[in-house]
Amino acid sequence: MKRSDLIESLEKNQDEIRDIIVIGGGATGLGIAFDAASRGYRTLLLEQSDFAKATSSRSTKLVHGGVRYLAQGDLLLVREALRERGIILKNAPHLCQNQEFVIPLYSLWDIFLYWFGLKFYDILSGRLSLGKSYFISVKEAVERLPVLNQKGLKGGIVYHDGQFDDARMALDLAKGCNGKGGIALNYFRVIGLNKDSKGKISSVTAKDMVSEKKYTFKSRLVINATGVFADEIEKLDNPDARQTIRPSQGVHIVLDASFLKSKSAIMIPKTSDGRVLFAIPWFGHVVIGTTDTPVDEISLEPLPFDREIDFILETASRFLTRAPKREDVLSVFAGLRPLAANPDKPQSTKEVSRRHKIILSASGLLTIIGGKWTTYRLMAEETINRAIKAGILEKKKCLTKNLSLSSHSANSVNPEFLKYGAGEKEIAKLIRADQELSAVLHPELSFTRAEIIWICRNELPVNIEDILARRTRSLFLNARASVEAAPLIADIMTEEMGFDKKWKADQIASYKDLVKNYL
DSSP states (O other), X not given: OOHHXXXXXXXXXXXXXXXXXXXXXXXXXXXXXXXXXXXXXXXXXXXXXSTTOSGGGSSOSEEOOOHHHHHTTOHHHHHHHHHHHHHHHHHOTTTEEEEEEEEEEXXXXXXXXXXXXXXXXXXXXXXXXXXXOEEEOHHHHHHHOTTBOOTTOOEEEEEEEEEEOHHHHHHHHHHHHHHTTOEEESSEEEEEEEEOTTSOEEEEEEEETTTOOEEEEEEEEEEEOOGGGHHHHHHHHOTTOOOOEEEEEEEEEEEEGGGTOSSSEEEEOOOTTSOXXXXXXXXXXXXXXXXXXXXXXXXXXXXXXXXXXXXXXHHHHHHBSSOOOGGGOSEEEEEEEEEEOOTTSOOOTTTSOOOEEEEEOTTOEEEEEEOOGGGHHHHHHHHHHHHHHTTSSOOOOOOGGGOOSSOOOSSOSOGGGGGGTTHHHHHHHHHHHOGGGGOEEETTEEEEHHHHHHHHHHSOOOSHHIIIIIISOHHHHOHHHHHXXXXXXXXXXXXXXXXXXXXXXXXXXXXHHHHGGGO
């Protein structure tokens, strides 16, 4: 389905009173929209930019219980996250997989501490465990991770967590919502909340950021799931609303796979700033991060600070035999965590709980803040159930525990296309009809012309960035290579979507400016 088709459907039914309008197309909002549509509620989701443009495409790519949260004593959050981890891997195996981690240990006390802690992690995983943790010797640790610094090494602990493609998970949730009778639209910004004579929100005013046309959509319930922008929507409802979000910036760098030389990931349990640091194999590259830096300004394109990049490089160099330099970085990306902070109790960002909060205002605006990717499904279920409990929605059972995000096949025709779910076979069909479509568009990036054509026809891209950043992940894997591929992407989009030469030139120039943030 194309974006224009969804907008046409909206215009035909503009006077319809929907059950739910969700504001925000990140993990939380899309999870809510997918849950709501699958229950049979008339659902509309509006995202001001592209799906997962901000925080939800800039994660550490982990579906995990949170070893650090275990150390903080938040056992309920860990247990919930581990259960949800198992559900995600069951319902989205085309995007998520079991990832082995090694914690290198340099003291006898750490061996005892992390062995005991991860055994407890195993217990909390229950029947959804991905594999038991166990101690390995120095020799076994080096066999798994030949790049590991052996000076003072006493051994390691092996444990398992999930790894996934965050942006493509978001796209599947959007398509899942659309496929179940809802409408999830990108590049639609909510600019007003309209109230009836009793002061209850009855509709929203939204602007199509492509055509600049304004619309009014009626709904029984409006849900604010805008992450770091939640306070902005709260201000539309109540100009005197207090700040509820404590934004924290997390930065990651991406290196060539030669810096890890392993299918195993590294988890460094305690860095100089008290966080954990991961080095994870991802699409033939290595993602290393993250940082935890409080910020005052929020943006769709947060910029990494030099000190954050230096911190990651310095920490990585202490654990790897080959120290990465700035010139080795293929891409660097920053994301903002929407931490649900208590305005009356100042805390450092690493101390703020990753637990979510659901708030129902006097006007009927239902806001959800905080949380993490791993628990997106549970957050959605609890949000809808809160509206049912408040008498806003008719009671309907949640179905998402056992609802697959895509029809996938265990016998993939091409493992490279597995991430497209049902689209895998359609892409293969395009290539069978024209072998030239199998050509890779850049030697440093793995996507083909057939994939881009299929994306244009099925995944609502509006610009080059949508494809290079979130549909193919090219910007995040190799920023310079993505710039070189941009003209080819523009050619295909121009042909498939009817754009003109001016659009193409403007898009390439705009993308080149954007990429500077990732270099």
